[in-house]
Amino acid sequence: MPTLSCKIASVEGITDTIYRVLLTPEYHVNFRAGQYVILKLKEYDHLPLSIASTPMEKDSIELHIGGSEFSSSIISVIEYIQNHKDIIIDMPHGLAWLRDEKDYPLILIAGGTGFSYIRSILFTALSEKADRDISMYWGGREIQHLYELDKLNKLVHQYPKLKILPVLERPKDDFIGREGTVISAVMQDYSCLHRHAIYIAGPVSMVRSARIHLCTERGAQRSLMFGDALHCI
Structure with missing residues (x-):
């Protein structure tokens, strides 16, 4: 290198x-x-x-x-x-770079500062195919942990097929988003994740949970799941 x-x-x-x-x-x-x-x-x-x-x-x-x-x-x-x-x-x-399967819907999952990994993938994917279906989930304990959320929300107006989905463990009354864990939010939104490209970054425990639940309960394909933490489990 x-x-x-x-x-x-x-x-x-x-x-x-x-x-x-x-x-x-x-x-x-x-x-x-x-x-x-x-x-x-x-x-x-x-x-x-x-x-x-x-x-x-x-x-x-x-x-x-x-x-x-x-x-x-x-x-x-x-x-x-x-x-x-x-x-x-x-x-x-790292081996978990953005692949070329641009026809598959893209699911991006970030826990905390795992967002930095997802951020590069998100902006690159949008530049390559602006009309791709992209759902980005960003989870944190409190709203200050989602430190670029305002910037991401503005992108939704520019890219109609982009969804930004914030998830907090401890939301306050004025929070517009989901409560709970980021993986539970993905599970609630999708009954089947077959032929979806999934990129994930965050604590190893979160990534482990995602692989188990998304593959066994939602049909996600391991060959289409990417994240450097996946090499640790």
């Missing part, structure tokens, strides 16, 4: 616990939507992160770092990035 130096263009806090980091690579490296980079923070300290930007964006690489809660390791990563002008990455990694 190519190793390259990147300038740190910006570090933006998009929630209390999630940061958007924009990198400017020293040269462009081809990758596919859904792949990831490995940040080399120190000699033995490497961090895999999904690429949130698309392959069409050749001058920058967008990463989302954090989660629903701050850990000491995430704090140290952000501090390291904020204190450096450059960073070293390896890319591209």
Whole structure:
């Protein structure tokens, strides 16, 4: 895998616990939507992160770092990035990139910052086939965890066959969306997922649950389910 130096263009806090980091690579490296980079923070300290930007964006690489809660390791990563002008990455990694089955309806499932993986796939798929049936489910505990929801909702007016479906475990009264888990929402909406392309990112436990329930109870095909966490189960 190519190793390259990147300038740190910006570090933006998009929630209390999630940061958007924009990198400017020293040269462009081809990758596919859904792949990831490995940040080399120190000699033995490497961090895999999904690429949130698309392959069409050749001058920058967008990463989302954090989660629903701050850990000491995430704090140290952000501090390291904020204190450096450059960073070293390896890319591209991952086998769960967007395939070419453009005639199949697309189901995108994100838990928390698993959205960064789904984001690249979503925007790439829309650029390739604007009239494709796409349903994107994004689950989180609270509304602040769905940090790009307003931007996604605006896309619905531009792409009539796109559905954006937010799901919260702890919704408030003014929330417009679903309550519960993101997998239960998919199960409620589909009685059959045969010949649907499904891309999923989030905690391994969520991905494990999705494979079991969507395949055994909704007829999803394992050959059409993609997500790097699927290699962990």
